[in-house]
Amino acid sequence: MKLSQAEWQIMNALWDEHPATARQIAARLPEQVNWAYTTIKTMLTRLVEKQAVRERKQGNASLYDPILSRRQARSSALKSLVNQAFDGAFGPLMHFLFEQQDLTAKERTQIIQILQEHNNPKRNR
Amino acid sequence: MKLSQAEWQIMNALWDEHPATARQIAARLPEQVNWAYTTIKTMLTRLVEKQAVRERKQGNASLYDPILSRRQARSSALKSLVNQAFDGAFGPLMHFLFEQQDLTAKERTQIIQILQEHNNPKRNR
DNA sequence: TACATCTTACTACATTTGTAGAAATTGTCA
DNA sequence: TGACAATTTCTACAAATGTAGTAAGATGTA
Incomplete structure (x- = not known):
């Protein structure tokens, strides 16, 4: 949708x-x-x-x-962006996110933080 | 643009x-x-x-x-998605990426890998 | 009950997007 | 130099999108 x-x-x-x-x-x-x-x-x-x-x-x-859930809508919007603009793969999107020069410091911090949240469980287990 | x-x-x-x-x-x-x-x-x-x-x-x-660079185009497409669908912040986007149930294993691996690449320098320095 | 409101249902219209045909122009090869 | 082929220019047109007006029915209210 x-x-x-x-x-x-x-x-x-x-x-x-x-x-x-x-x-x-x-x-x-x-x-x-x-x-x-x-x-x-x-x-x-x-x-x-x-x-x-x-x-x-x-x-x-x-x-x-x-009827359409936010999750579904987000998912298809994201997929469609990835297909259109990031060679159809999440990898290029992630790379891009990190190379972004025009991210604000705040955004950068936000991202790193989330990453850590989601990364740590792996190391702590 | x-x-x-x-x-x-x-x-x-x-x-x-x-x-x-x-x-x-x-x-x-x-x-x-x-x-x-x-x-x-x-x-x-x-x-x-x-x-x-x-x-x-x-x-x-x-x-x-x-004239428009790929980088510029990607950046504005991403920003516009974030504004429209992720409360205008990268945080929710990142969270979403990680909670996504319908990511393929491959995509998941890809992402984690990129994260590590970009995360490690910090720890190794 | 008769008006002031609210809400819906319909219609409207400009702009953007996707898609392409027809005509005119230019280049090319025998 | 004439016939073809490739290319550009113009024009077209339907569907989607953004935005809203108007008429008509339902409701609350003095």
Whole structure:
């Protein structure tokens, strides 16, 4: 399942807490995203058509739940990036991450830290 | 600079070796990509307009060179993925990479290996 | 009950993307 | 020099995407 940028915004809001009404989703979008309410509804309708989201009527209004999980969406976005831009393998992606000159120090630290977390168990066992 | 999927195909072929003619690029595209020659030309024209590629006439034909570097393109694609899908931080991306259940053993090994490469210098110094 | 609201359902429209054909131009070889 | 072949230029067009307006139905409320 491929989500567009705008769809990611909606899904991110929905994953954070659901079910949610369109109104609630609107409230959770990042500041910069200043969509008309009907824009959000349009996106939701399209997501329902794509079966990324389930809609159920609650009185006159609708409640939405994700069908597509964040994990699934992340996984396919990542795979598609890797295929498109990193020769289809995670290796080149990892290399790239490490060679990145324009990572901030903070990002760098973050990464190293995670690596250690995930690396240490191996050595400690 | 944001490249579309099709544009990545062209750019990948061009980065591999340049300058290149449209014909050469065509020859380097992956098997599955079976575009008409004019499709490739259209993409190239658009990439020139976007200033991702430079075109120079060599007799009747054109030679193309990338202006946008692979590194730059990768960097912005990665950043945009991270923003869109990983809360804007590399940390969550790294975590995700490690928790991924559906990585193949090979991919897993690849990653660990890279990590070690980049981790060891720190300890060995 | 009659209005002010909210929500949905439909429609709209510009831009970007994927894909390519047709026509014009240029180079080439017999 | 004429016929072909290769290349470029233009034009086209459908699908996807971003963004939103309008009409009509449901609801709360004075």
